[in-house]
Amino acid sequence: MTQHKTIVECLVYNEYHGLSYTKKIMAKLPMDMLQLSCIQIASIALLLFTQAESTTEEISSHKNNTITSCIASERSALLTFREGLSDPANLLSSWKGDDCCQWKGVYCGMRTSHVVRLDLGGPECAFGDSGMPVLAGNISSSLLGLQHLQYLDLSCNNFDNIQIPEFMGSLHKLRYLDLATSMFTGNIPPQLGNLSNLRYLNLGFSQYSSSYGSSYNGTYSMDITWLSRLTSLEHLDMSSVNLTTIVHWLPVVSMLPTLKILLLSACHLRSSPDSLQLSNLTSLETLDLSGNDFHKRSTPNWFWGLTSLKHLDISSTGFYGPFPDEIGNMTSIVELELSQTNLVGMMPSNMKNLCNLEKLGSYRNNINGSITELFHRLPSCSVNKLQLLHLPDCNLTGSLPTILVESLGNLTWLDLSDNKLTGHVPLWIGELTKLRTLYLNSNSLDGVMHEGHFSDLDMLKDLVLSDSSITITTSSNWVPPFNLTMIHLRSCQLGPKFPAWLRWQTQVVSLDISNTSINDMVPDWFWIAASSVEFLNIQNNQIRGFLPSTMEFMRAKEMDFSSNQLGGPIPKLPIDLTSLDLSQNNVVGPLPLDFGAPGLRTLVLYSNMISGAIPSSLCKLQSLWLLDISRNNLNGSITDCLVNEYSTNTTSMSIVNLSLRDNNLSGEFPSLIQKCPRLIFLDLGHNQFFGALPAWIGEMLLSLSFLRLRSNMFYGHIPVELTKLVNLQYLDLAYNNLSGSIPRSIINCTGMAQTRDDADDLRSALTSGEFYAGNVLVAYTGNLTVLTKGQERLYTGEIIYMVNLDLSCNSLTGDIPAEVSALVALKSLNLSWNNFNGKFPENIGALIQVESLDLSHNDLSGEIPSSLSALTSLSRLNLSYNNLSGSIPSGNQLQTLEDPASIYIGNPGLCGPPLSRKCSQPGPIPGDNHEDAGHGVVSFFLATGSGYVMGLWVVFCTFLFRRKWRVWWYSLCDSLYDRVYVQVAVSWASFRGKTNG
Template sequence: MDKVLLSIHIVIFGALLLFSRGKSFVQSSSSSHTHPNHTVTSCNASERSALLGFKAGLSDPAYLLSSWKGDECCKWKGVHCSTRNSHVVKLDLPGHGCDPNSDAWTQVLGGNISSSLLGLRHLQYLDLSCNGFYGVQVPEFLGSLHKLRYVDLSSLSFIGRIPPQLGNLSNLQYLNLNSEYFNAIYSMDITWLSQLTSLVHLDLSGTNLSTIVHWLPVVNMLPSLKVLHLINCNLRTSSASFQLSNLTSLETLDLSANGFHTHIARNWFWDLTSLKYLYVSSNGFYGQFPDEIGNMTSMVKLDLSSNNLVGMIPSNLKNICSLEEFFVHETNINGSITKFFQRLPSCSWNKLTYLSLASSNLTGRLPTKLEPLNNLIYLDISRNKLIGPMPLWIGELTKLTYLDLGYNNLDGFIHEGHLSGLESLEYLWLSDNSLTLTVNSTWVPPSSLTNIELQSCLLGPKFPPWLRWLTSLDNLDISNTSISDTVPDWFWITASTLYTLKMGHNKISGSLPSTIEFMGATAIDLGSNQFNGTIPKLPISLSDLNLSRNKLDGPLPLDFGTPNLMKLVLFDNSISGTIPSSFCKMRSLILLDISGNKLNGPIPDCSANTSTTNMTSMSILNLSLRNNNLSGEFPSFLQHCQELVFLDLPHNHFVGTLPTWIREKLPRLAFLRLRSNMFCGHIPEELMKLVKLQYLDLAYNNITGSIPKSIVNCKGMIETRDNYDDGGDALHHAFGFNDEWEHGPNELVTYTENFTVVTKGQERDYIQERSYTW
């Protein structure tokens, strides 16, 4: 899953680069008509009125248009006027909503796009991209602004049909309607495009075009077209036999993430030998890597990833001398990695910057000698079947920022010679190999490293001293690396900048410092170690915490200090005392597993807690409290847990009858274990009406009476997984968050389910690994 997300990130990155080129092209073509605002000293009164009418329909919470006052509208933010006649020719108001690194999500305009813009009869350039016009339709009236040459309405959360009136814009050179939400906008007839004969750049990505069969003949009527993006358009046909005549200028073609499901070699785009940028990933293409690739001598970037392609890349690539980026991850090359490198065009070796080969069934050893890829920035050969050592030539890739060799069968030693030359390296991912890091204790790694994943490599037994010098780390995974040591004090200072920290499955000892509270982490996994002492106050930003299978003792914190905590895994420690009432404040909690401890007393009644008198619901999906000394009646706070799927309370001292509200208040409950408690009374009929119930264990209690005949209505106990609806499938999400978990930057979570079920009087271990995204 993580590599599919990576593929999508790469496609988006490329699209943004090409967007910039297209934008600069049209801007330069109209530069003779505009000058910076400060050179203009007059403003057309009717156009000022039109702009104010447009502003009146907007929401502007951040006062982005605070300069829109006074008479001189040509000096207003985003407004550009002609120096010849002072008419408004450019309205440039992109928002910040497209910047994933920006905290300024409120720095956008919203509301409605008023038809008062029709008063700007000389308008040539309109950019409202990345703002917040949620649920608004693409305005029909834009088709009446006949002088428009550049229109960017991308990432505006539009809905509804694209108006065919846009076909009236005969001067249009740039049109970007890239939709933020897949299929939110649609078109059932794109013949209006054929009227835009001056169009150079077209982006309809995310538009639902599923009903349009003959889309290519329409596109072929755009002789000036250089850039075409139709990503995720639900296209079903690629018109393999169509004879092209007009697309001789096309340089960029992105058809990624459609549903063609056809032979890769039988496609019209192989005839476009002028193409420089071709992206056709995730389209269901199948067959051998086509020989036609060898004819694409102008190719700069080629993405064939995530298709059902088989066999080695063709041997006729020698004339592709401009190749800079090559993506073939998630294909089935099923051949030697050495042969793959040999078939790359030698004339482009010094030009290659991106090479992505992950999950392509590559085999053999990495070649011991290789011509240096002097400009390589990105190298991903992860999740293949590579064996042998990591060669020294990797250390010569001085411009490399991203290296992923994880999830192979590499072995041998890594020393300074492999890493010291990688002065620009930011991402080092070597997880799940049998590599041994043998660097000198005084070695200083490249200071640019921000992401390190060395899971299951051999680093120990000492705690790695070289981590001390990495002051800009974002993510660190050194789990299962044979470390048998205490954590040095300096590490918690280094770790203060981390977003994710994974050190599980080692033999790390010592206590957790109080300074952990000041970390900026969102996910920490220290499970299966030998940490002792009490749990300190946690980072305020923390959402995931795993401290299971350690030697922690003492009471739970009265206040965890984590208002947004979603997953708390503390099983198999020696934690004592009661569950604090602050638990009731953890409204974002989805998973709580504190089984196998020494907790006692009743579970807090959250509805009676004075600080939560207005509480309505809790988010918890999985609750495991088994093997403690908890007491009291069936937990009443569960009435506020409508989403609960997994409830595991065995081997405690709970008493009283089972509540009749269980069906009404826990409608999604699928797994219920109450064995070895002191519950009494009859089994309530309401319990048998839990339609999603799949596992029920009430053994070793004081329950009397007969089993209700209505148990036959519990269909969930006999259905296979293929019959589950989302509630039943949630059981698999909730099961056994009880051993180990991984939580990466892309919210991919892997759990190893490991708990005991009783079948026919025998206890059996249920062990299975599952991955999913929240």
């Protein structure tokens, strides 16, 4: 099985090798071997077995050297070999004195005193232990002086960038050669084909080793015909050796008649013959072809005819089609690994013939059928042999059967996670008395699990029921029969009271009871029980209380207490802690002067009531990668780290994500940030920072992709140096006092001009997640409110896809440079509430991905370019209160925008739909300062009317208070009346006389 293994699984599963010492070996293995497949672990067990079996006289001679003594020429050869090595950890410190048979890793024959075994390797790096000391340097040809050498192990070292020496092909007595995972590169020398006595050959590379970077190119071979000469070979491991050019690899391998184990995983093989004529592989018991890309139907294939196979792994090989009926012919099979092979449909009914089957793995295949039907197709001919059933993410449906299927009675491992199972968990789960691991998470299971489901599970170690609707109900005084190491119950119903049975779980390594409806005071016994937990998640409950003062003595590495009601100050943290999330609680007081966790990488404290200044003790956290202390009550300025106070490394910190928004921090732009060259995300928004933006932002923070300085008091020009940030895709300088113009060199910000093909670096900067046995335990997703489309929107993980330029609410002037139109990856552009003037950007239609465009409240003039209608992604547009004129463009997305009239209000010269004024009407002269089109005419009539009314009022008041003026006025009116009357009467009489005549 290649995904998420535990020692428990392989303890159980490697017993088919018949190795009595297997349990002792596994008990000493570190937890990092979770990523290894059982076949790889079996290989390691065989390696150790071979070492233990090599020859009795070698081992006894090393312990009791009363008879043997080192041969001088061989001692000289060993010393010359050591001179070529780099041994920084002094692993070969015992290589001194005359008797080389007493040196570490050197074994001599009891009768001959010849060096017959050189063991300078170890299994550590196979488990990803990057901290183990190793040998390096060159391998001297002086080893040829050890002509009686039968066993050579140089595995798990760091012979970086050197080839496997050709001279090794001259060590003719070698029966065991292990050069695995030692960073060899280049072509594998065909001279190794001269080692005709070889029984064990390991040239593989552990793909799970964390000791080496992804830049390692590894070894390759363009011709493997030399393998056919190793006729005594029983074990061949060439995992991760690049065999891309090898087409006919199988005929070569099939010429090895004694071969029992063949491991060719991740070799870039692309051909798998349908059948094989004249095959000598009659002894082959273990075949691992996983991780290659054959991309062909699962049948026909040559390996289905190997009836001697006991262990077959074809996972992740590109095979597709239905599960082949040929599976039923492999009656010797013990371990069958078919995961991630694009196989579909129900497994064949003739699987009942596999009477020796102990392990079945079919992770992430589309079985797409009833779980009950699948159970009935499992072999029952040998009752209670099946030990491990690994069927997660197989699209299994239906309910678990109510009666125990006979073939499941001896299960130690049951994984049915990530399927579509419904209904209740049956009581027969409690009858699996040998069960050690139970994964039922991520299904639609519901109902109640009570003490009866667990009462006989004495051997249970891993209980994973997360992301289901299961309610776990037990009495308050119930003492479980098991002592678990893993408890994952996320989103199950445990509350409202704290589950009392947890107090008896004293060996837990990983505990997840997040989102389980607990609404209770955290009991004191919980902190005692959790003191040995390494991964602890209680987030999204209503847990009250205080963090314990003894927290520093806990063994925790990852802790997530977010979204609860925990209060009090932050105590000194556990020394091994690497991740802490206390966000959305009621934590008070200042940040600790001594965090107590020097290896802390993630610290998330947002939405609390933390006060005071940011202490310089943060500078101690040299490994800190993500720091979010936003939405608190922090105040004061951010002091710089004192040189040499906490670290000799004063020029660089590891922070990638820094969020300090929504506090009361003040002072100039923090100079401390100069020491954070790896910053990708920086948010100082909604504080009281002031001063000019320093030019060094663009010179020291070259990795910056997100810069948010919104709602501060920064002033001055936008530094031209800021445009050196080629990765910048999110720039928010809104609500400051910035002046000047937009630098035309903003076109250099290719993060706004090109869509990212790979956002993994942003995703890792804004999100974090720790995994334990395939389950996310402590997870953080950066969250950010973005003003776009006219409203504030909360973005979480999807913020990595947001490309935004927001310079609104400043005092910027000048033209909107044409270069802005080249930022074609923008999704939101907001330049509103500034003093921009000049023409509307002509090439605005180039911003084909923009969804929100706001240029309102500026002094832009001229016509709106017709290219605006090319913005087919646009969902919000605001061009109001400018001096725009002419016809409004139409078509495409512009016809679907909400409240279209408000988009153009305050532009007196605009015409055409959606405005009521037609473009054929003569337009009024636009006024200044955004006045209405008829403002001048209205002003004229208002002034005239006001003067007329005022004149009448003056005359009226004069006549009211001046009697003589009234008499004179009425006399004048009477006189004028009489004169007019006489004149009219005379004229009328004269007119009538003429008419009658």
